[in-house]
Amino acid sequence: MTQTAGTLYIVATPIGNLADMTFRAVETLKSVDFIAAEDTRHVKMLMQHYGISNKVIALHQHNEDKASQGIVEKLREGLSIALVSDAGTPLISDPGMPVVRAVHEAKLRVVPIPGACALITALSATGVAITPFTFEGFAPRTASARQTFFKARENNETTWVFYESCHRILACLQDMASVLSCERSIVIARELTKLHETIVKLPLGEMLALVEREETMRKGEFVVIVEGAPKITDVDSELSAEHERVLALLLAECRLKQAVSLAVALTGAKKKALYQKALEINAALHDA
Numbered sequence: 001m002t003q004t005a006g007t008l009y010i011v012a013t014p015i016g017n018l019a020d021m022t023f024r025a026v027e028t029l030k031s032v033d034f035i036a037a038e039d040t041r042h043v044k045m046l047m048q049h050y051g052i053s054n055k056v057i058a059l060h061q062h063n064e065d066k067a068s069q070g071i072v073e074k075l076r077e078g079l080s081i082a083l084v085s086d087a088g089t090p091l092i093s094d095p096g097m098p099v100v101r102a103v104h105e106a107k108l109r110v111v112p113i114p115g116a117c118a119l120i121t122a123l124s125a126t127g128v129a130i131t132p133f134t135f136e137g138f139a140p141r142t143a144s145a146r147q148t149f150f151k152a153r154e155n156n157e158t159t160w161v162f163y164e165s166c167h168r169i170l171a172c173l174q175d176m177a178s179v180l181s182c183e184r185s186i187v188i189a190r191e192l193t194k195l196h197e198t199i200v201k202l203p204l205g206e207m208l209a210l211v212e213r214e215e216t217m218r219k220g221e222f223v224v225i226v227e228g229a230p231k232i233t234d235v236d237s238e239l240s241a242e243h244e245r246v247l248a249l250l251l252a253e254c255r256l257k258q259a260v261s262l263a264v265a266l267t268g269a270k271k272k273a274l275y276q277k278a279l280e281i282n283a284a285l286h287d288a
């Protein structure tokens, strides 16, 4: 690494409450040679609040590929630069990835200045199982893409988290309810750190009804957390020998999906357990 080269600082800023700015973030924004910001007007409001005067350049999704090389050159000249986004931690559903990659490829220093991040803030206060969890960024924008997205995650046993906008939150929950069980546990964390902060945990069906009923639940910024599907660990303890016998007979006569549906109707056993057992029986038949 070149000793005289400057450093790129990745500086987290508040997600709503201006007081959620760290001392280190303020000091860094004051001391760097310039600030690269997603929206120059936005960061200037923050700078004004903290008495920071510094040069600001725009670095957003439309110019970041091109601007990355310029940033690398400035660092090589020995200048230090702070990267900020409009809210929270840069690069988390925000611009910055091409710059950070280019700086690493140039073997120059990248230093994170940690702070607020909406998904971490939400996860820390909801009491859902966190480790492990999956962060999905923003949910897809169209109904069909959203339904595919939910379908693909229906059986995920770990918690997943995504961002959603006020324009789509209702449609998003409607699509979710058309795919997932209405008993699935959902958290909506809205307007975190702000005046109307709301954190609600409910079964999906009740959450949908709440968001349909209350206009305020469709306003602001949203983190949505979906608890993992119940584990199907001990299928054998859920199914009796008779359940298995009926399923095996049906599998000999019909396709897997139909055999499972009929077995559910005939035995009253859980669909997931029967499905899992059907996969096992079929796999054993293939191996034989």
Ligand code: SAM
Pocket: 015, 016, 085, 087, 088, 089, 090, 091, 092, 093, 094, 116, 117, 118, 119, 162, 163, 164, 165, 189, 190, 191, 192, 193, 194, 221, 222, 223
């Ligand atoms: N970089 C940010 C972070 O660290 O969380 C996220 C930026 S992303 C473009 C903006 C999205 O994050 C919003 O649409 C919303 O889904 C979520 N978000 C940001 N601030 C939030 C807040 N105060 N409360 C709830 N969600 C928030």
